[in-house]
Amino acid sequence: MTREDIILAVKDIINTIAPDEDTSSLNEDERLRDQIELDSMDFLDIVMELRKRYGVQVPEEEYGELASLSSCAAYLAPKMQDKELKVGS
């Protein structure tokens, strides 16, 4: 998966767990929680969906790595480079 694919994958997960939020105009470098309504329960869901869709494990102490789309891409790149993008599930 490319960097762009990873960002698409994360946005698609956010669309699933928070269907009322608009992810189309998210700034990649700004914290997600400052742009849309996401609480700690929602971040758990992002982690759980990453595991469910891509088999990626994110331990609780590393949830902070998912703060922005850029940090997601950097953190997830080594874990997701061999995975296929799945969207719309």
Place this chain on the structure above:
Amino acid sequence: MSHYDTILIGAGMSGLAAGIRLAQFDQRVVVLERHYLWGGLNSFYKRGGRRFDVGLHALTNYASKGERGLPLTRMLRQLRIRHEELHLGKQRFSEIAFPDVRLRFTNEFELFESEVARAFPSQMDGFARLVRDVRDADAFTPDDTSLGARAVLATYFDEPLLIEALMLPMCYYGSARVDDIDWYQFVILFRSFFFEGFSRPAGGIQPMLELLRKRYLELGGELRLRCGVQAILSANGKVSGVRLDDGTELTADRVLSSAGYVETMRLAGREHEVRDAERGDISFTETIFVMDTEPGAHDHGAAVIFFNDAPDFRYRVPTGLIDTRSGVICSPNNYASEAPLPEGILRYTNLANFERWNALEGDAYEAAKREQTAAALAIATRYGMDPRPHEVFRDSFTPTTVRRFTGHDKGAVYGSPTKRLDGATTIEGLHLMGTDQGMLGVVGAILSGISMANRHALVTR
């Protein structure tokens, strides 16, 4: 032998919600329920060709669709249920009623504020401080869970009647403590009543439960009804599974129990760890009247009336069968609704004594239900309409009914006076959810199941 990732005890709101969360993320999960119906303390039953709700007086925590940061919105998002699926109808209004003062409230906080200002003009500085502090408090991670609301309210008000008027609905809605309610619970309830408000799902509790049950089953969760747990099994201080009433053993990595703290410890063979002060005994009687008229046609437009027929409010197990001095009157007719209810319904709730009811049998028990309903109505009709001239059907339940169908000792609706917010027990892998984890009401119970499932069964450390 079947092995589960997680076994959930009790198909109430918390068990079903926890089940949805876990099944959502592909856990092998089973909900075990001794009763033949699901719902627990918020269930329903059929009698005389009609379906009646138990537990649901009003759904607190009203939020409109997409309204941010509120418990209802968070609950819907976690369960992936759309707001529209609940078909919520807002209350007309509700009331707190004492002999010399009535305070009306709706889902618009300004009305309640103006009512308090009208009745207690000298207390408004304190009220403004209270409102600000309730808004800002971190109620979900309190420093001191034993702090009582009565003492805290005395730091805001010097008018005892206002303190009593605020204690009345909060205690009735969820306190397991004598004459008091935990301060952090008061904060949560105050917000859920006065900032957020009351609504009713169309059709009552049953369609809402059906939504949860269906979602859980669609996600691959297993629900076993008439399937009681006889014992929670553990080895070397770690939970290993459960033994069912029929002797079958199921193994699991972890068990989440909504049976109540004392009841769960008993199932786990650890009742000796329970202190007497941790045993709850607050219970209620309820009588439901079906009428050939709408309450609204008789100047009874309130969704809920919390009344207390004295200047001071006592919240404790009465010495007699029931305490007629205070109570709650509810009507599902008094909510906005796409289709009006076919009949008028009024429901009367009073504090009750489990031991006294439990000592009665057969005809004596039935006679007591009739006598106590008459005694309750003698007071309650000072605050709401008299349903008897319009009665087409009635049904009563008592603390013994609550115990029979929910398995809670003494029919203690609000469980143990000591809550365990982290859900912890002394057995590794055995956690509490529901009433004794300390979240109140239907939305609270669902959030309890969600948060305990998240914390103890989903987060990997």
